[in-house]
Amino acid sequence: MDFFDQLFTNPGITRALPEEFAATMQMIGISGFFTLLVGLPLGVFLSASAPDGLRPMPLTNKVISGVVVNITRSIPFAILMVSLIPLARLLTGTSIGPVAASVSLSIGAIPFFARLVETSLRDVSSGKIDAALVMGSTRMQVVTKVLLREALPGLIAAFTTTLVTLVGYSAMAGIIGGGGLGRLAYNYGLQRFDTTVMVVVIIIIVLIVQAIQLAGDWAARRVDHRSAATAGSGKRLRRKAAVQVVGS
Amino acid sequence: MITVSDLRKTYQQGSRTITALDGVSLTVPRGSIHGIIGHSGAGKSTLVRCLTLLDRPTSGSVTIDGRELTAVKDSEIRTARRRIGMVFQHANLMDSRTAAQNVAHPLELVKTPKADISSTVARLLDLVGLAGFADAYPSQLSGGQKQRVGIARALASDPDVLLCDEPTSALDPTTTDDILDLIHNLTDTLGLTVLIITHEMNVVKRICDSVSLLEDGRVVEHGRLQDVAAQLDGKLSRALLPLPAHRPGRMPALELLLAGDVASGPVLSDLGRRFDLSINVLAGSVENLADSRFGRLRIEVSELAPVEEMLQYLQSQGVAAKVA
Incomplete structure (x- = not known):
């Protein structure tokens, strides 16, 4: 049987693939959601509590930044995942399946995303923050109306990067009980030498990554008004040429 | 009227104590334009940060129209700051907001009704000569236009005092003159008291009623423009x-x-x-x-x-x- 016949007859593709694809999407969806929910405020806190931040808290900042974020980030994800199985069981009642895997995926991705958020927020010029403070903003208003809005293109890019990382993590999670495309590739491709399934899974993962990246780039461009070239792209301001060359 | 009396600010840098302001006093009568001129390192930026309470002065007081700014509690700083409109060297507009949204920013903070915001914003943009640019983003505006938006934004909270920190230092000479004339006209029409911090003598020559020379955190010369200019040996006179x-x-x-x-x-x-x-x-x-x-x-x-x-x-x- 050649490759293309197999696409329609191989049970690994016809039966298992849709199910595992859904499991992968579920993992990315759930962990992406929680990463945003926890990682964004954590990133804001890291940037605001820095010594030169909006509300300096040097000691707390050092503890959270140094201990929690850096330690979590320095543990290899595969090991982190295994060590978090008890926590996953506690929270979800099971240690296998995409929902359980989402626990460790989230915990692995939150510090990563929080660091990216912190970096994006740090890029907002201090002059803008001063301007907002002088006009009578509360610190919270500075965060919501200045920091998050001005850094939005960077934040979207950071979240895109995080989601792409989650795709990779989720494939790893699949092998140790999470299910999804990672397990499919491992079971069929590695253990049964079924190259077709392996190739198809790789193509699908590449397509997911491409889709996330394209969507992220598009969204970041839409909200980016920092340069004149992109300033109008959100609204599609159409302008006529100021001078029209006669006869052209 | 702005009264600054004996303002001091010291910083601790490692084991060294740096005196950025060493007893600055000045008085600006209501409706006049006062220039504070000095080289970089003279303490201009520190003075601005103390006047807006972005930094608390070590001692001394700042009083605007009889109310002592430096005496307010931390919780009231925000209300106190709204009495000062501030114009920055690089305008410091929000890139994610259009010109109109930038001017609306101070009004949003105090939950002004939408209809009031849009009428105030339209009036202010018209006042600074940018009526047709409400929907333009800062990146689509020139340096002078950005500064005009910055001025409109500074006026949005209806302040008593306009504090301008190097408002024209990033602009070309023609645009500088336009912006200075705008500030001058606004002072007359709105009855503002204006404090301009600058290192350009041209700014003082063109619009200031009075001037202070800041050196090493101290006011070394001050007075009405015609008085300081008439001093044969005055540093300001030599600069003018x-x-x-x-x-x-x-x-x-x-x-x-x-x-x-x-x-x-x-x-x-x-x-x-x-x-x-x-x-x-x-x-x-x-x-x-x-x-x-x-x-x-x-x-x-x-x-x-x-x-x-x-x-x-x-x-x-x-x-x-x-x-x-």
């Missing part, structure tokens, strides 16, 4: 009426400062005729400041000239003079 570079002659030289009506009179001809001398002008600078005429001249006379008598004569004519 600079003598161009010139080669000193071999003959005795005199330096003259002419202020007011005398600056329009035939001082040199009279002097020459009276002492029967020919006078050679080495360098000179003549300006119109605060609606009167000022001139600083360096002249060369013959070795045989009766210098002492000439100085006395000049003084009797109301011209400050000395041997250069």
Whole structure:
């Protein structure tokens, strides 16, 4: 049987693939959601509590930044995942399946995303923050109306990067009980030498990554008004040429 | 009216204590424009940060229209700040907001009704000459236009005081003049009290009623423009009426400062005729400041000239003079 016949007859593709694809999407969806929910405020806190931040808290900042974020980030994800199985069981009642895997995926991705958020927020010029403070903003208003809005293109890019990382993590999670495309590739491709399934899974993962990246780039461009070239792209301001060359 | 009295600010840098402001006092009457001029490192930025309470001064007070800003509690700082509109060197507009949204920003903070916001914003954009640019993003505006938006935004909270921190230092000369004229007109129409911090003498010459010279955290000279300009040996006067570079002659030289009506009179001809001398002008600078005429001249006379008598004569004519 050649490759293309197999696409329609191989049970690994016809039966298992849709199910595992859904499991992968579920993992990315759930962990992406929680990463945003926890990682964004954590990133804001890291940037605001820095010594030169909006509300300096040097000691707390050092503890959270140094201990929690850096330690979590320095543990290899595969090991982190295994060590978090008890926590996953506690929270979800099971240690296998995409929902359980989402626990460790989230915990692995939150510090990563929080660091990216912190970096994006740090890029907002201090002059803008001063301007907002002088006009009578509360610190919270500075965060919501200045920091998050001005850094939005960077934040979207950071979240895109995080989601792409989650795709990779989720494939790893699949092998140790999470299910999804990672397990499919491992079971069929590695253990049964079924190259077709392996190739198809790789193509699908590449397509997911491409889709996330394209969507992220598009969204970041839409909200980016920092340069004149992109300033109008959100609204599609159409302008006529100021001078029209006669006869052209 | 702004009153700053004995403002001090010290920073701790490692084991060293740095005194950025060393007892700054100044008074700006309501409706006038006061310039604070100084080189970088003189303490201008620190002064701005203390006036807006972005930094708390170590001691001293800032009072605006009888209310002491430096006495308010941390929780009331935000209300106090709204009495000051601030214009920054680089405008510091939000890139994610259109011109209109930038001007609306201070109004949103205090939950102004939407209809009021849009009418105020339209009025302010019109006032600064940007009526047609409401929907433009800062990146689509020129430097001067951005600064106009910045000025409109500073006026949105209806402040008593406009504090301008190097408002034209990033602009070209023509745009600088436009922005200064705008600030001048706004002062007249809105009855604002304006404090301009700058390192450009041109700004002071063009719009300031009074001026302070800041050096090493201290006000070393201050006064109305026409008063400081009339000081023969004043640092501000020398900066306002600079003598161009010139080669000193071999003959005795005199330096003259002419202020007011005398600056329009035939001082040199009279002097020459009276002492029967020919006078050679080495360098000179003549300006119109605060609606009167000022001139600083360096002249060369013959070795045989009766210098002492000439100085006395000049003084009797109301011209400050000395041997250069």
